[in-house]
Amino acid sequence: ALSLAATSSPTAANAVTAHRGDIYATVTATGKVQSKKLAKLSLPQSGIVASISKMEGDNVNAGEVILSLRGDDANRRVQQAQLNLQNRQLDLARAKGAPRDEDIDIGRANLQKATAAAASAEAAYTTSPTAQADAVRQVTRADLDIAKANFNRVLNGPSREELDALQNAVSAAQLDLDAAKNALAQTKLTAPYTSTVTEVNVREGELVGGFSPLAMVADLTALQIATEIDEIDVAHAQVAQTVEIRFDAFPGEQFEGKVTRLFPAASTQRGTTVYSAVVDFDTRGFKIRPGMGATMKIRTVEKKDVLLVPNRALKNAGTRKAVQIIAPGQPRDVIVETGVTDGNETEIIRGLNEGDQVSVQ
Incomplete structure (x- = not known):
């Protein structure tokens, strides 16, 4: 009894x-607001900062320039590559097209000149068959063969091998231009997606190294809370559990969220073993920003x-x-x-x- x-x-x-x-049985935790999409931006090459187009707090669209390095040399390389490509394309177009009267006249004149030179050298050798005269005769004969081949090429067009070589030259010039444009693009730091600039770490005129952190952007429309759950409580925590949230910046207001990630690996915080977790939440239209502190109650049991x-x-x-x-x-x-x-x-x-x-x- x-x-x-x-x-x-x-x-x-x-x-x-x-x-x-x-x-509800709850587990308490604290955490910090962070953006789901956060990017630290750098450029692969070193250089001097020429201009800064966006500052902290500015909104940027995907591909919009945040800052630029000096690109005089890169611009010149692009112009040279463009000119070289145009010349190679012109060479190929001429080879594929019908022979021009101008080219025929030049080829005929060169052939006549080479023919006359060869005849003169042959006559000189006949008159005086010396070693020197023979050498001249051999050179003029070779020049005549070249002139004949060139004239035939003008009349009949280039061979398949010659066209292939010209096409390869065009392709190589295009690759050079693409590389030059890519090098020029690497002087401009752009936003990878629509976001807000949260950090700019350099000033105009500053020399920066390749892959140095230059700026940071974050998507402030997609936020989450990073938190740690004590090892004593983590056995009761699960993904999809409801979370009651209060922010230091908005006293008296309560927000609701869900546990979306619970990491299996432990870490140590101030001598205590904890497990990292992520909470998604509804901002309810409040201007919540990365870095704000949050106090949470995770509903581990609901009856x-x-x-x-x-x-x-x-x-x-x-x-x-x-x-x-x-x-x-x-x-x-x-x-x-x-x-x-x-x-x-x-x-x-x-x-x-x-x-x-x-x-x-």
Whole structure:
């Protein structure tokens, strides 16, 4: 039989009614707001900062320039590559087209000149067959062969091998131009996506090294909270659990979120083992910014329409819990089986009925 210490008769002022309601067991945590999309930006080449187009707080669209390095040399290389490509394309177009009268006239004139030179050298050798005359004769014969080949090429067009070589020259020139344009593009720091500039780490005229951090952007329309859960509580935490959130910057306002990520690896914070987690939340239109502090209650257990009493109504009975029921005549203590508690109220699983009056301490 239950035996508890005698208590004085409670009054209406310290009596409450066991009632039905919803209760949540929670795990508390703190965290910081961060952007879901955050990028630290750099350029692969060194140079001097020529201009800064966007500053902290400015909104940028994807591809919009934030700052530029001096690009005089890169611009010149692009212009030279463009000119070279145009010349190679012109060479190919001429080779593929019908021979021009101008080219035919030049080829014929060169052939006539080479023919006359070869005839003259042959006559000189016939008159005086010396070694020197023979050398001249051989050179003029070679020049004549070249002139004939060139004239035939003008009349008949280039060979397949020559056209392939010209096409390869065009392709190589295009690659040179692409490389020059890419080098020029690498003098401009652009936003990778629509976002807000949160940091600019350089000044105009400053010399910066390749891959140095120059700026940072963040998408302020997609926010989350990074937090750590104590190892004592992490066994109760799960993805998709509801989170009650309060921000230091907005006292009195409550926001709702969900646990979206729970990392399996532990870390140590101030001597305590914790597990990192991420919480998504609804800003409700408030201007919440990265870096703001948040206090959270993660609902690890949710129970609906259960019997509840205030924690102040519970008394220790050895290893069990009891409540004092206020009934006509002498109040009596009964053992109860408890369930979930939220720190203020506790679920009563067995031992009490809805509507029972119980005393509170």
